[in-house]
Amino acid sequence: MRFTTAWAKTLAQNISLKFATLVLMILTITLGLTTVKLSLREPLVVERGCISKMALVGNAERTPTEIESFIKDALAIRFNTGASLTAGYLSPEEESVRVTDQRELSQRSIAQKVLVNSVKAVGANATVDCDRLISVGNIRSAFPFMLTVQLATTTRTESNPYGLIVNKVSVVKKD
Numbered sequence: 001m002r003f004t005t006a007w008a009k010t011l012a013q014n015i016s017l018k019f020a021t022l023v024l025m026i027l028t029i030t031l032g033l034t035t036v037k038l039s040l041r042e043p044l045v046v047e048r049g050c051i052s053k054m055a056l057v058g059n060a061e062r063t064p065t066e067i068e069s070f071i072k073d074a075l076a077i078r079f080n081t082g083a084s085l086t087a088g089y090l091s092p093e094e095e096s097v098r099v100t101d102q103r104e105l106s107q108r109s110i111a112q113k114v115l116v117n118s119v120k121a122v123g124a125n126a127t128v129d130c131d132r133l134i135s136v137g138n139i140r141s142a143f144p145f146m147l148t149v150q151l152a153t154t155t156r157t158e159s160n161p162y163g164l165i166v167n168k169v170s171v172v173k174k175d
Contacts, residue, residue, distance in 0.1 A: 062153075062164065068119045070162040071126055071149060078169060079114040079132075081105060088160035091152070091167045111135045114145060124151050127172070146172035 062070075074089045078098050090098065105112060113133045120127045125148060132145035148170045156163035 062162070064121060066162060067121045067126065067151070067164070068116075070151075070164045071119050071121075071128060071166075072116045073162075074164075074166045075114050075116060075128065075130065075147070075149070075169070078166065079112060081111040081113065086159065088154070088157060089166060091165055094166055094169060097169075109136060121151075125149070126151065146174070148172055 070089075073086075077083050077086055077089050078094060079101075081102065085095065085098070111134070115131045115133065117129045117131060119129075128147040128149055130145040130147060132143045134141050134143070150167040150169075152165045152167045154160070154163055154165055
């Protein structure tokens with residue numbers, strides 16, 4: 001074999017090796033970036049029990065849908081006749097007001113129910129447009145009912161997954 005032929009083969013092998021090294025380097029960088037991106041995702045937590053389900057990672061921020069759902073549940077507890085009192089939804093002051101209101105309604109043989117139409121939450125306050133259904137025996141009446149609800153935050157628990165408490169409910173008087 002001639003020296004020039006051997007040298008040409010060596011140069012061809014060097015070019016092939018450089019190309020392979022370049023491709024492997026690009027692949028390594030791509031896989032490294034993909035690994036970093038996937039490792040920074042929120043973890044997937046699966047609770048084991050009778051039924052496997054995905055456990056939600058607690059986020060401190062409340063979504064508007066979550067606030068609206070909480071207000072619907074809390075106002076039903078606060079105003080509806082026969083609603084069971086769920087611990088952690090109402091402040092102690094609102095619980096005592098609820099007990100006196102329900103006692104007064106039962107003495108008069110009146111039942112009431114509040115249906116939430118819309119919720120406009122701004123910070124810790126929410127303006128709620130409701131319909132108040134009052135029934136005395138077979139006679140039923142519906143009235144518009146505007147409320148201002150003051151909310152407070154607390155830790156999320158199993159009994160209160162929203163992590164919110166109703167501090168005060170006041171009726172908005174129309175002029």
